[in-house]
Amino acid sequence: MEEKKGIVARFVIGRSANRGDSLDRSIDSENSQTNDFFILENHVEAPEELSKKTKLFFAHAADSWTADYYAKVNDNVFVNLDSLGNTLASYLSDPRVYIGCMKSGEVFSEQGHKWYEPDWWKFGDGKTYFRHASTELFVISQALARYISINRSLLRTYAHDDVSVGSWFIGADVKHVDDRKFCCSSWSSGAICSGV
Numbered sequence: 001m002e003e004k005k006g007i008v009a010r011f012v013i014g015r016s017a018n019r020g021d022s023l024d025r026s027i028d029s030e031n032s033q034t035n036d037f038f039i040l041e042n043h044v045e046a047p048e049e050l051s052k053k054t055k056l057f058f059a060h061a062a063d064s065w066t067a068d069y070y071a072k073v074n075d076n077v078f079v080n081l082d083s084l085g086n087t088l089a090s091y092l093s094d095p096r097v098y099i100g101c102m103k104s105g106e107v108f109s110e111q112g113h114k115w116y117e118p119d120w121w122k123f124g125d126g127k128t129y130f131r132h133a134s135t136e137l138f139v140i141s142q143a144l145a146r147y148i149s150i151n152r153s154l155l156r157t158y159a160h161d162d163v164s165v166g167s168w169f170i171g172a173d174v175k176h177v178d179d180r181k182f183c184c185s186s187w188s189s190g191a192i193c194s195g196v
Contacts, residue, residue, distance in 0.1 A: 007081060008065055010036055012057045014043035038064075051157035051164040058165075059152045062145035068092065071139045072165075076195060077184050079137065083192045087181060088139060094175050097141045098165075100133025102178035117159045131176065132166025136184040137193045140165075144174065 001007045016023040031037040040056050043049065054072060061070050069088050073079055091097050107127040109120035120127060140148075148155065148168065157164045169176070184193040 001081070005081060005085065007085075008067070010038035011075065012038045012040065012053065014040045014045035014049070014053055017044050017046070048159075051159070051161040054161040054165060055148060055152055055155060055157060058140065058145050059149040062142070062149040066142070067145075068142055069139050070142070070145045071137065072135075072161075073137045073193070074135060074184075074195070077136050077193050078195075079193045080191070083181070084139075087179065087192060091141075091175075091177065095141060096143045096147075096173060097175045097177060098133065098138070098144060098169050099140075099177040099179055099182065100138030101136070101180065101183035102131045102176065103134050104129045104131050115160070117163075119158060129163055130166060130170055131178075132162050134183065135160070135162035136195055137182050138162070138165070139182075144169065147172070 001009060013027060018024075027037060027039065031039065038057070038061070040053065040060065043053055043056050045053075057072065058070055061067075071079075071084070088099075091099065105128065107117050107120045107123040107129055108115045109127065110116060117123070123129060151168075155164075155168050158167065181192045183191075184195040
């Protein structure tokens with residue numbers, strides 16, 4: 001894919017909490033054979049750290065590769081790369097673009113709820129999230145990835161990575177694109193992705 005289509009695809013992973021244990025050694029061994037991991041050396045892999053992992057991914061990807069776009073894709077999502085490439089080509093004239101299946105929804109303040117948000121009170125009395133791209137697949141332009149890289153120490157993370165990314169762009173001069181082809185819940189005609 002890298003040579004034919006100019007697409008670099010990697011599984012992004014942090015390190016084990018028990019640095020150097022069998023999990024780390026297993027990832028290192030597989031990566032030495034496949035070279036398909038992007039290992040965030042200073043990030044501990046944990047479900048509650050996904051927002052920080054996403055921030056580090058975009059920052060380090062922007063520092064490691066020069067690209068028109070950077071995409072975050074869940075590991076249970078299949079992507080039609082030709083369709084994705086054709087769609088992204090139509091936005092090349094937009095220097096600061098954030099593309100995905102945009103949504104908003106309830107902010108859950110009940111501790112123990114699957115989607116609990118510890119900072120629920122910051123979202124106001126209506127307890128509704130602002131528009132943001134669904135976590136399954138979203139794409140940001142090079143300028144936005146650089147923005148994340150430069151400002152990584154200032155950018156706040158919330159309980160969920162999709163909300164966190166959306167928050168970084170809400171007050172910036174960014175073109176938000178709600179493209180239904182990025183909704184991965186079903187593989188429909190012209191869709192870019194499908195979730196498992």
